[in-house]
Amino acid sequence: APIARSPDPTYTVQRNQLVLYDSANRFDNDIVLSDMDKKANAYLHALREKETTALKAQSQFPPALHFSLAKPVIDSTELFKVIRSMPKGGFLHGHLEAMLDIKWIVKTAAEDIGNCYLKFVNRVYPTFDERGNASIQLPLFNFSSTQLPRDEWASCQHARSSFPGGPSAFDAFVEHQNSVISNEYPTEEKAWAKFDLVFDTLGSLIQYQPMFEAYITRLLEQYHNDGLTYIELRSSRWETYHLDGTRRNFSSVLDSVRDIVDKFRKDHPHFQDLRFIYQDLRFNPTVDIENSLMHAIELRKTHGDQIIGYDLVGHEETSALRPLVDTLRKAQASASEQSTSLPFIFHAGETTRSGVPPDTNLYDAYLLNTKRVGHAFSLSHHPGLIEKFINSDIAVEVAPISNQLLGYIGDLRGHPMIDLLLKGVQVSLASDDPGVFGYEGVSYDYYQVYMAFESLDLASLKKLASNGITYAGMGQQEKAEAMVKFETLWDRWILSLVDR
Numbered sequence: 450a451p452i453a454r455s456p457d458p459t460y461t462v463q464r465n466q467l468v469l470y471d472s473a474n475r476f477d478n479d480i481v482l483s484d485m486d487k488k489a490n491a492y493l494h495a496l497r498e499k500e501t502t503a504l505k506a507q508s509q510f511p512p513a514l515h516f517s518l519a520k521p522v523i524d525s526t527e528l529f530k531v532i533r534s535m536p537k538g539g540f541l542h543g544h545l546e547a548m549l550d551i552k553w554i555v556k557t558a559a560e561d562i563g564n565c566y567l568k569f570v571n572r573v574y575p576t577f578d579e580r581g582n583a584s585i586q587l588p589l590f591n592f593s594s595t596q597l598p599r600d601e602w603a604s605c606q607h608a609r610s611s612f613p614g615g616p617s618a619f620d621a622f623v624e625h626q627n628s629v630i631s632n633e634y635p636t637e638e639k640a641w642a643k644f645d646l647v648f649d650t651l652g653s654l655i656q657y658q659p660m661f662e663a664y665i666t667r668l669l670e671q672y673h674n675d676g677l678t679y680i681e682l683r684s685s686r687w688e689t690y691h692l693d694g695t696r697r698n699f700s701s702v703l704d705s706v707r708d709i710v711d712k713f714r715k716d717h718p719h720f721q722d723l724r725f726i727y728q729d730l731r732f733n734p735t736v737d738i739e740n741s742l743m744h745a746i747e748l749r750k751t752h753g754d755q756i757i758g759y760d761l762v763g764h765e766e767t768s769a770l771r772p773l774v775d776t777l778r779k780a781q782a783s784a785s786e787q788s789t790s791l792p793f794i795f796h797a798g799e800t801t802r803s804g805v806p807p808d809t810n811l812y813d814a815y816l817l818n819t820k821r822v823g824h825a826f827s828l829s830h831h832p833g834l835i836e837k838f839i840n841s842d843i844a845v846e847v848a849p850i851s852n853q854l855l856g857y858i859g860d861l862r863g864h865p866m867i868d869l870l871l872k873g874v875q876v877s878l879a880s881d882d883p884g885v886f887g888y889e890g891v892s893y894d895y896y897q898v899y900m901a902f903e904s905l906d907l908a909s910l911k912k913l914a915s916n917g918i919t920y921a922g923m924g925q926q927e928k929a930e931a932m933v934k935f936e937t938l939w940d941r942w943i944l945s946l947v948d949r
């Protein structure tokens with residue numbers, strides 16, 4: 450008869466020690482789950498396991514699918530409903546024009562705001578494949594109290610009602626023309642070639658002040674409904690116009706945002722604020738960047754509670770930080786001479802490549818004292834920088850669905866964020882340009898990440914959410930307030946889960 454072996458107790462002790470050693474620096478180690486939290490954690494864990502098994506059996510596991518295919522699957526799950534209802538603290542990485550459903554924007558322009566005209570312009574863009582260049586009809590919008598020349602401009606109402614399939618088909622068509630939702634753009638080059646075009650259309654819609662106000666109001670409602678209580682958006686110098694021809698400069702636009710947010714906060718006392726990071730395009734001529742830096746410093750003096758930093762955006766292959774180091778440093782010195790500051794919150798490392806400028810931008814961002822880094826997709830290649838980021842408490846803004854749709858990763862289970870998290874880099878989840886990716890808010894990103902990485906649990910979700918407050922452009926007092934509100938909402942949410 451075989452001799453029964455009892456497990457070697459020394460081995461078990463060694464193994465437990467190894468596990469502990471390996472997870473000693475995990476990003477979420479400081480989160481302590483209450484007994485209630487633990488029940489909720491068990492419930493979420495079981496739900497994830499059950500739905501994962503079922504979805505894998507149908508080859509429909511969402512993190513493995515292109516988001517255009519994953520979205521309807523995610524929408525049908527119970528776990529997504531739960532994740533949607535989760536308090537998500539702060540949202541730190543989104544671009545002003547690309548936050549809302551394009552179908553809603555077009556319908557609102559035509560039906561509610563009025564005085565809306567549009568034309569289609571033919572735009573050619575390289576597709577980097579055997580077909581060479583492609584062209585696309587892009588709509589541009591304009592708002593006017595008088596009829597614009599009919600040979601060029603159509604009224605939005607007429608364009609929508611006369612479109613085959615009617616108004617909603619028209620809105621869907623505009624969305625298709627202005628997005629990178631479909632898998633027609635499988636590589637970084639193709640996605641960016643299309644992506645770069647769509648911001649003109651979006652800009653033309655929200656440079657009209659009544660549209661801008663409707664947009665900001667809707668943004669607050671939708672993102673608050675998604676569980677967010679603090680929002681930071683990247684915005685270029687934003688100016689708007691009125692029907693009578695008067696224009697608002699960025700400073701006046703910020704005043705109008707302040708009014709809208711104050712009003713929203715009266716009805717939503719848990720909502721903290723909406724703030725902006727002044728952005729310029731990284732490939733703009735240096736004199737333009739110098740001007741936007743000076744303008745950002747002016748706004749720091751007058752609207753320092755609304756403009757919390759400065760960033761350079763756009764495809765990182767087009768231009769590096771290094772040639773701009775002097776310009777950027779001079780601007781910060783000039784800010785402090787003027788008794789203010791201009792914090793940098795740079796995009797860097799949004800690339801799969803290694804050792805080339807989009808990757809080595811991470812060095813410059815670090816040396817320029819960036820507060821956080823947008824994307825840092827290639828940070829996992831840099832053991833030394835990872836250590837520096839951890840020691841200097843520089844958080845990374847990760848937008849997994851954006852990374853997939855812009856061609857940096859296929860199956861999200863391969864996303865480098867898990868390496869960073871388990872080594873102790875702090876991350877805040879974001880959605881970058883959800884309006885151009887076919888959704889709103891940040892819940893899909895939370896869902897995909899929780900599904901993709903089974904080593905993440907409820908404590909991880911709580912840490913990711915609260916990081917949106919910890920690393921926000923708020924003062925210590927404001928952060929403390931926001932965190933208390935977040936904890937209240939969190940406990941309420943946990944109760945609702947455990948009560949099921």
Ligand SMILES: O=c1[nH]cnc2c1ncn2[C@@H]1O[C@H](CO)[C@@H](O)[C@H]1O
Nearest residue numbers: 544545546648762763764796881882
């Ligand atoms: O993921 C991104 N990386 C870099 N730049 C971006 C990203 N998403 C949007 N923009 C840039 O922001 C501007 C609109 O506000 C656009 O110019 C777009 O290229």
